[in-house]
Amino acid sequence: MEGHATLPFMREVLIFLAAAGLIVPLISRLKVSPVLGYLLIGSLVGPFGLGRLAAHFPMLADFVVADVDGVRRLAEIGVIFLMFMIGLELSLDRLWSSRRLVFGMGGLQIVLTGALVAWTCSWLGLDPDEALVVGAALSLSSTAIVMQLFIDAKRQASRAGRTAFAILLMQDLAVVPILFMVGVIGERGESGLAAGLTGALGKAGIAIILIYGAGRLVLRPALRQVAGARSAEMFTAAVLLTIVGVSALTAQFGLSMALGAMLAGLVLAETEYRHQIEVDIEPFKGILLGLFFMSVGMGIDWQMVLKDPFFLFGGIAALWLLKSAIVVMLALIFRRSLPVALEAGLMLGQGGEFAFVILAAAGSSGLITGILEQQILLLASLSMMLTPLVAQAAKHVGAAIEKMRATQETHHELPDYSGCSGHVIIAGFGRVGQTVSRVLANAGIDFVALDADAALIAREKDERGHIFFGDASRVEILAKAGIDRAAAVAVTMNDPAAVSKIVREIHRRWPEIPVHARARDKEHSNKLRELGAAYSTPEATEASLQLAAQLLDGVGVESQDAMRHISDQRMREAEA
Incomplete structure (x- = not known):
């Protein structure tokens, strides 16, 4: 195509649309999760899949996505749209009623998981700074994958779905203090860490209140004016501007853009336009979130996996077991039933997308080596790829235990009605x-x-x-x-x-x-x-x-x- 002007990322767009429109639907017919389908396709078309074969078979180069970082930056918008849709389905009252789960259970999960992972890494020979960074990065799970799997199964409002979401929401809030902690340690300023973390949390709280309050005052009247024009295009454009604008504003305060998108969804959830917005935005969310899942798959270097598969998959198993055990224990303490606790725990055992952000910040600060960063990123990416498979097992395990317990507790054994008549x-x-x-x-x-x-x-x-x-x-x-x-x-x-x-x-x-x-x-x-x-x-x-x-x-x-x-x-x- 030399000599002709082409749009940036045209090849990547064509590959993605082929995956979204042709390959993933075929995979779905085989009863395979669409999330897993996107992850597998991303792994195939990335630089570590067909990209390696292209050196020997040049014709494959046209089917390879080489700029993974560029695609990943674009794909982050998919996570933003997912969080907006989650916020749109919530209400402030429902969110406030979950505060014990969010701040209590979610906060304890981050602290306990981070501390135990850091201690394990230190025991394995990492220095304290590296261990702390790895513990913080792996304490977080994947909001995008976990919530999308619940949504695909239409179970986001189930007790397991609400329990998992409460923890994931706290993890999104924790990204700010974790990044601040990484920056302070990187500058060797541990003495001011406690005060700095308190300040960061305070700043985050003020920002959330200001953004939510301003949104209620500004967004509703603005949308009313746009809706009055009776233009579907203008209305959709205004909603897209709201999502991206509020997300960018929260980023200016040092918060995650995903959190800002959820705040925008919460504001608009209480308007009369909620259902129309949901219909308009759903296609954008589905497409861009698929691109995010593909970008995760693109980052998996199978050559590194094959070099030491036992260590890597052993690490994934240990991480999953540890995180699941902590979530199950906390969920039981917070009066969730055992089936709900088990399902939520298994769903939250993987690494998350924010691990990429935290490890990148730690790497640029010199806190961790490049090799360690790549190993942890690979572990997180592979664990995310395994999540759809674990989700199926989690659902069946929870249902089986619930059935066993219910059978034992009902005492509703069928008495003998053989003498009755007319019923x-x-x-x-x-x-x-x-x-x-x-x-x-x-x-x-x-x-x-x-x-x-x-x-x-x-x-x-x-x-x-x-x-x-x-x-x-x-x-x-x-x-x-x-x-x-x-x-x-x-x-x-x-x-x-x-x-x-x-x-x-x-x-x-x-x-x-x-x-x-x-x-x-x-x-x-x-x-x-x-x-x-x-x-x-x-x-x-x-x-x-x-x-x-x-x-x-x-x-x-x-x-x-x-x-x-x-x-x-x-x-x-x-x-x-």
Whole structure:
């Protein structure tokens, strides 16, 4: 392309768009986390992947991103947008209610992890300054990766998600005093360290209050004026200016730009434009955050990994075990349940993006050697790459322990209902099953509800009837629930395969019992009829009929006529 003017980073942009638009969707179809997909692709197209092969195969040079530092600086905007979106989903009241977790649990996590990592490094032979820097850098986790994984799983509002976020928020706040500490030690000014740290924290607190207060006074009226122009482009531009502007302003106070973005999100979360902003900004966040994950993958030098893999992966395992143990201990002290504590602990065991900033500052101050800096950066990067895999394990471990504990604590063993008659058995006590149970209770009809989710049974207890832990696909469980004398069975689970299995088993052993089954769609409904269900209701069909009924009422159709039209259509759907 010599002799022709090209845009800066054009090759990098093309590679990234190919990854985001083609490769990552294909990887996602294999049930691989998009975060891991971006990390792997970044590792492939970076200077330590195809970059090394390009020396032998020049044609590969066009597929290599060489300027990793430039890409990483641009990619930091992705973290800013992520924190803005997190702030947009919060409120000041919710944040204030979490202050014990943020400052108590989060603060203790940083201090304990930093101290223990520093002590371990000192024991391994590092000098005190190096050990302190490494401890501080590795005490922080990756906000970008951890929160994105929770968001992808739609679990950012879960107890584990809120616990992890509280610690991550404190870690973002701690970056300022940590960088100040590195600067003071680098200048050999340890005597003023305590006073300096206090001053840095005070400055940070004042800056946060000023920025948040000014944002409430200025941003809301400004956005109202822009929205009045009725221009989607102007509104989006104003929101982007707000995010980047507030982030840059916090950087001037020595705070992290990510923290500033979250403050901007908190301010705008209390406006009437919140939902529109969320829709407008989500694509920017997704694309730029993907670029950040790729930049992390680009920094992994596989040649260094292969030189001493046991030491490197041993270090990652030790770091993960230590950080997870500290988080679990603190979470239990702060009255989180064991499953929540375990999941949060495993999710926070990696190194974080701020390790790059802290180690770069320490390296420029001469506190650590270049080799040590590269080793710790590699350890942090690899641990970040492993996080999506650990996240899957963490979720399953937490769920398994919760189920075990719930099973032990419920004491809801199914009694013998074989002598009862005229009752309804509800197989599955999720959203649909609970609604059915309320209707039956209001009609004065007895029911026995079964569900294999012990945690759900523990929460629901038997406030709305006889609700018990049990697998409705097992013959002995159904017999104990009194299916011989039951009036009917309602199968309400959200798993089409499980519904089909239960319908088949009931019809085979108790063909005289009418089974009312929940179907995923028309095709599934027909299959359930073939398996022996007396009635099967497709979710989409019933929802559309209810919507049509409301619509007819809204446009003025008489109630009786509307009911007739809906009834006729329901019959046509059943016959189709």
